[in-house]
Amino acid sequence: MRLRFVLLWLSFISTAVLATEADMTERQIPVPIAVSDELKHAITQFGIPTVQQALDSTPTDKETWLALIHSVNTEQKKKVKKMRKQYNVNVEMMNINGVTVRKIVPATLSDKFKSKVYLDVHGGAYVFFAGLPSIEEGILIAHRLGIEVISVDYQMPPHAPSPAALNDVFSVYTALLETHGAHNMFVGGTSAGGGLVLGLMQRLVNENIATPVAIYAGTPWADLTKTGDSLYINEGVDRILITYDGVLKAAANLYANKIALNHSSVSPLYGNFEGFPPTFLLSGTRDMFLSDTVRVNRKLREVGVPTQLEVFEGISHAEYLVAYETPESVAAYAELGAFFSKW
Amino acid sequence: MRLRFVLLWLSFISTAVLATEADMTERQIPVPIAVSDELKHAITQFGIPTVQQALDSTPTDKETWLALIHSVNTEQKKKVKKMRKQYNVNVEMMNINGVTVRKIVPATLSDKFKSKVYLDVHGGAYVFFAGLPSIEEGILIAHRLGIEVISVDYQMPPHAPSPAALNDVFSVYTALLETHGAHNMFVGGTSAGGGLVLGLMQRLVNENIATPVAIYAGTPWADLTKTGDSLYINEGVDRILITYDGVLKAAANLYANKIALNHSSVSPLYGNFEGFPPTFLLSGTRDMFLSDTVRVNRKLREVGVPTQLEVFEGISHAEYLVAYETPESVAAYAELGAFFSKW
Numbered sequence: 001m002r003l004r005f006v007l008l009w010l011s012f013i014s015t016a017v018l019a020t021e022a023d024m025t026e027r028q029i030p031v032p033i034a035v036s037d038e039l040k041h042a043i044t045q046f047g048i049p050t051v052q053q054a055l056d057s058t059p060t061d062k063e064t065w066l067a068l069i070h071s072v073n074t075e076q077k078k079k080v081k082k083m084r085k086q087y088n089v090n091v092e093m094m095n096i097n098g099v100t101v102r103k104i105v106p107a108t109l110s111d112k113f114k115s116k117v118y119l120d121v122h123g124g125a126y127v128f129f130a131g132l133p134s135i136e137e138g139i140l141i142a143h144r145l146g147i148e149v150i151s152v153d154y155q156m157p158p159h160a161p162s163p164a165a166l167n168d169v170f171s172v173y174t175a176l177l178e179t180h181g182a183h184n185m186f187v188g189g190t191s192a193g194g195g196l197v198l199g200l201m202q203r204l205v206n207e208n209i210a211t212p213v214a215i216y217a218g219t220p221w222a223d224l225t226k227t228g229d230s231l232y233i234n235e236g237v238d239r240i241l242i243t244y245d246g247v248l249k250a251a252a253n254l255y256a257n258k259i260a261l262n263h264s265s266v267s268p269l270y271g272n273f274e275g276f277p278p279t280f281l282l283s284g285t286r287d288m289f290l291s292d293t294v295r296v297n298r299k300l301r302e303v304g305v306p307t308q309l310e311v312f313e314g315i316s317h318a319e320y321l322v323a324y325e326t327p328e329s330v331a332a333y334a335e336l337g338a339f340f341s342k343w
Numbered sequence: 344m345r346l347r348f349v350l351l352w353l354s355f356i357s358t359a360v361l362a363t364e365a366d367m368t369e370r371q372i373p374v375p376i377a378v379s380d381e382l383k384h385a386i387t388q389f390g391i392p393t394v395q396q397a398l399d400s401t402p403t404d405k406e407t408w409l410a411l412i413h414s415v416n417t418e419q420k421k422k423v424k425k426m427r428k429q430y431n432v433n434v435e436m437m438n439i440n441g442v443t444v445r446k447i448v449p450a451t452l453s454d455k456f457k458s459k460v461y462l463d464v465h466g467g468a469y470v471f472f473a474g475l476p477s478i479e480e481g482i483l484i485a486h487r488l489g490i491e492v493i494s495v496d497y498q499m500p501p502h503a504p505s506p507a508a509l510n511d512v513f514s515v516y517t518a519l520l521e522t523h524g525a526h527n528m529f530v531g532g533t534s535a536g537g538g539l540v541l542g543l544m545q546r547l548v549n550e551n552i553a554t555p556v557a558i559y560a561g562t563p564w565a566d567l568t569k570t571g572d573s574l575y576i577n578e579g580v581d582r583i584l585i586t587y588d589g590v591l592k593a594a595a596n597l598y599a600n601k602i603a604l605n606h607s608s609v610s611p612l613y614g615n616f617e618g619f620p621p622t623f624l625l626s627g628t629r630d631m632f633l634s635d636t637v638r639v640n641r642k643l644r645e646v647g648v649p650t651q652l653e654v655f656e657g658i659s660h661a662e663y664l665v666a667y668e669t670p671e672s673v674a675a676y677a678e679l680g681a682f683f684s685k686w
Contacts, residue, residue, distance in 0.1 A: 020387040022372040022580045025394065029365040032572040034638060044363040051368065229375040229628045229657045237365045237576055285572045285634055294628065294654040295377060301653075301678065309652045310644075311637040314572045335644065 029237050032286070032314025035328065039314060042323040043239060051235060054242035058250055062158050065254070068247075069127060076133035083136065083324070087143035091135065097171040100153040104138050110146025112341045116184050117176060118142075119212070120151040121169055121200075123191030123318060125221070125248060126255035127156055137190055137218075137321050144333040145340070147186075150176060154196070161257035162266050166199050173200060174209065182210035186340055188280075190318050191289070192255075194220025198268035198296065205275035214343045216336055218282040219289040219317050220296060222269035224252040224261040228291030238288040240317040273299045278306040280339040282332055284315020308339050372580050375629070375657025378671065382657060385666040386582060394578060397585035401593055405501050408597070411590075412470055419476035426479065426667070430486040434478065440514040443496040447481050453489030455684045459527050460519060461485075462555075463494040464512055464543075466534030466661060468564070468591060469598035470499055480533055480561075480664055487676040488683070490529075493519060497539070504600035505609050509542050516543060517552065525553035529683055531623075533661050534632070535598075537563025541611035541639065548618035557686045559679055561625040562632040562660050563639060565612035567595040567604040571634025581631040583660040616642045621649040623682040625675055627658025651682050 031043050059065040084091060090105040104120075120138035122129050129136070130153060138151035154168035176185060189197045194217035204211050231244045241248060256266045264271030269292065279300055283293035290311070297309045312320065312328050320332040374386050402408040427434060433448045447463075463481035465472050472479070473496060481494035497511035519528060532540045537560035547554050574587045584591060599609045607614030612635065622643055626636035633654070640652045655663065655671050663675040 019371075019393075020374055020390055022391045022582070023393050024367060024370050024372060024579055026369045027367050027578075028362075029367060029575045031363055033570045034566075034572065034634065047363055048365045050362075050366050223377075227376045229377065232372045233576065233580055233628065235370075236367050239365070285576065285637065290654075291377065291628055291656055295656050297653075298655070298674070302674070309654065310640075311633070311652065311654060312641070313634055313638050331641070331645070 035314035036326050038326040039319075039323060039328055042319075042326060046239065048236075048239040049242055051243045055246045058246040065127070065158055065250075069130075072124075072128045073130065073133050076129055076136065077131070080132050080136050080139065083139045087139055089139050089142050091139075096150070097175045099168045099171050101172055102132075102135050102138065102151045102153065104135060104142040104149040104151060106142040106146055106148075108146055109148070110337075113145060113147035116147055116186060116213075117180050118145070118147045118149045119169075119173060119176060119185060119187040120149050121154070121187070121189030121193040121196045122151065123189060123193040123221075123321075125251040126162075126165065126192045127158075127251045130156055137193070140321065140324055140329075140333060141188070141336070144330070145337040157251075157254040157257070162255050162259055165255075166196055166203065166265070169196050169200050170203060173204070177210060182212055185212035186214055186216070187212045188216030188218070188336075190218035190220075190282075190321055192221050194218050195222050195268060198222055199265065199271075201276050202264065202268055202271045202273075205272070211275065211277045214278040214280065214340050215276070216280045216282075216340075217293075217296060218321070219284075219287050219293055220268075220281075221289060222292040222296050223267045224256060225267065228289065228295065230290040231288050234286055234288045234290065238286050238316040240319060240322060241288040244288065269295055269299065273305060274303045276300055276303075276305045278339070278343050279308075280336055281307060281309045282312075282320065282336075283310070284312045284317075284319060286314060286316040286319075288317055308335070310335055378657035379669050381669040382662075382666060382671055385662075385669060389582065391579075391582040392585055394586045398589045401589040408470070408501055408593075412473075415467075415471045416473065416476050419472055419479065420474070423475055423479050423482065426482045430482060432482050432485050434482075439493070440518045442511045442514050444515055445475075445478050445481065445494045445496065447478060447485040447492040447494060449485040449489055449491075451489055452491070453680075456488060456490035459490055459529060459556075460523050461488070461490045461492045462512075462516060462519060462528065462530040463492050464497070464530070464532030464536040464539045465494065466532060466536040466564075466664075468594040469505075469508065469535045470501075470594045473499055480536070483664065483667055483672075483676060484531070484679070487673070488680040500594075500597040500600070505598050505602055508598075509539055509546065509608070512539050512543050513546060516547070520553060525555055528555040529557055529559070530555045531559030531561070531679075533561035533563075533625075533664055535564050537561050538565050538611060541565055542608065542614075544619050545607065545611055545614045545616075548615070554618065554620045557621040557623065557683050558619070559623045559625075559683075560636075560639060561664070562627075562630050562636055563611075563624075564632060565635045565639050566610045567599060568610065571632065571638065573633040573635075574631050577629055577631045577633065581629050581659040583662060583665060584631040587631065612638055612642065616648060617646045619643055619646075619648045621682070621686050622651075623679055624650060624652045625655075625663065625679075626653070627655045627660075627662060629657060629659040629662075631660055651678070653678055
């Protein structure tokens with residue numbers, strides 16, 4: 001078969017034997033060139049851990065999990081307090097249907113979202129960001145879209161594995177349905193939050209409950225298995241996730257508990273996407289969940305659901321949220337707001 | 344700054360010094376798991392050349408360029424003849440405004456595209472696929488969309504560098520404008536063809552000439568410089584392009600001739616995107632031009648142009664065209680047809 005080499009423009013090596021796996025030699029990927037100065041600064045100031053460094057930080061038992069969770073949440077709390085002050089949002093803790101939520105009201109409500117509510121489902125690999133840390137993206141969305149946000153402080157492992165989180169989100173959704181009506185509701189989240197949003201929609205469709213106007217799934221963790229192409233390609237490049245084989249894999253097992261990782265109740269990618277409302281999807285060229293994001297996009301389009309897929313240059317997993325003061329982050333949420341106001 | 348490590352869930356390594364470049368250790372990227380069996384088969388049957396094998400096949404002078412071009416075109420001609428027969432399209436060679444074109448009429452015209460014409464601008468790194476090989480994608484689009492196609496056999500280096508190709512495409516476009524009217528026209532192409540389509544739109548807007556109903560830019564080579572993040576990340580993973588530093592860089596210099604690689608007349612990414620018609624963009628997770636594709640998408644959205652971005656799991660550069668008998672390829676052109684019929 002000479003043709004195969006020619007298609008590669010490589011007719012000079014037609015006698016070579018080629019591998020079917022891509023051989024990656026040792027090399028360095030430079031800081032992305034075509035991104036904002038702010039993002040370049042965030043990346044260089046931060047640095048990128050190696051895969052080995054990430055593997056070495058993986059918890060191995062309940063005690064080390066709790067220590068890591070405590071440490072992560074303590075730092076995240078500082079960031080959230082800073083953001084709350086910076087954007088002057090009002091945060092009120094409430095209880096809805098037995099679930100702790102926080103109502104976030106921005107200084108200025110946008111005219112187009114005055115009667116609307118956004119149900120925020122936070123990320124954090126299904127283990128991090130309980131309590132005040134949960135409202136990181138809720139604050140951003142309240143402020144940037146000018147919309148009232150209800151952020152769910154759902155239960156998580158080690159003490160509450162699946163299906164506790166989804167049950168909590170479902171309880172809050174159905175309560176808001178009573179008070180606001182589906183035509184006034186949006187739902188969204190990033191990473192594990194995106195996965196829960198997709199899982200919630202599948203449950204709503206399954207139980208014949210009204211779906212919201214539109215949803216947002218930012219780089220959703222839609223597949224807990226190590227299947228997506230970008231989990232391999234962007235290993236060591238994605239500065240947020242770094243590798244699947246450390247914290248991610250351990251967190252997936254902790255969350256799924258006795259459920260198989262590829263069961264649709266924990267990996268909504270393997271479920272049904274019919275009946276979904278219009279969906280906004282967000283990822284980046286360095287995102288290890290790029291494959292999850294684009295596979296969800298294809299699943300939705302295959303059943304005729306309108307979507308908007310945005311992939312940002314040089315952006316790692318959820319970096320539009322981690323580095324929220326970059327023009328990339330501002331642009332991402334501007335697109336989200338425009339998408340929500342279309343429906 | 345402890346925060347930065349926590350954001351990475353890596354609080355255990357907070358004393359480590361991190362690099363700003365991503366360190367890639369030597370490793371193998373497996374054949375993508377979550378793709379069709381047909382695509383897996385195409386990849387494994389094919390194999391993936393190493394970067395070194397690709398570099399070794401780079402032409403170094405006019406003689407080796409002509410030899411490579413001849414070899415590539417000879418094989419591509421066989422594929423095109425097979426496709427022409429397989430899909431039973433009628434191909435007629437014509438001359439429009441002094442430019443060689445081929446009119447491709449499918450066995451069945453779709454009702455919605457009966458009065459329409461699709462101007463096809465072929466790919467091939469601005470050097471390959473002159474003559475009959477130019478109609479590869481034109482045949483697919485004629486057959487799958489059920490639309491009449493005019494495919495431009497534009498001039499190329501070594502004998503005709505930029506702006507010959509764009510001038511030829513422009514000449515054919517303006518002629519079709521007279522006979523068909525802008526409201527009946529679509530324009531599209533893959534790779535270098537996608538770059539030329541974007542360049543054509545910039546020229547039309549600049550000269551106040553009517554733009555078509557909608558356009559298609561498949562994994563467009565919109566930036567001839569080595570700037571896009573995915574040129575680095577997907578080096579050695581993208582089985583079609585393999586590396587920028589071989590044939591691509593040499594072809595870019597051959598085509599640009601005396602023009603700087605980042606000048607908008609050869610790299611439309613650096614030009615103006617205002618006034619563009621709705622644009623359909625296509626790429627994959629292994630595509631070295633993923634960054635070009637998503638950067639064009641962002642440029643268009645920033646100025647309010649409606650776009651649809653589709654990124655396919657496990658797809659290398661233009662693999663939807665190279666491996667045209669995969670479900671991924673069928674789905675890609677189905678989306679294109681649906682997009683065109685919306686406007």
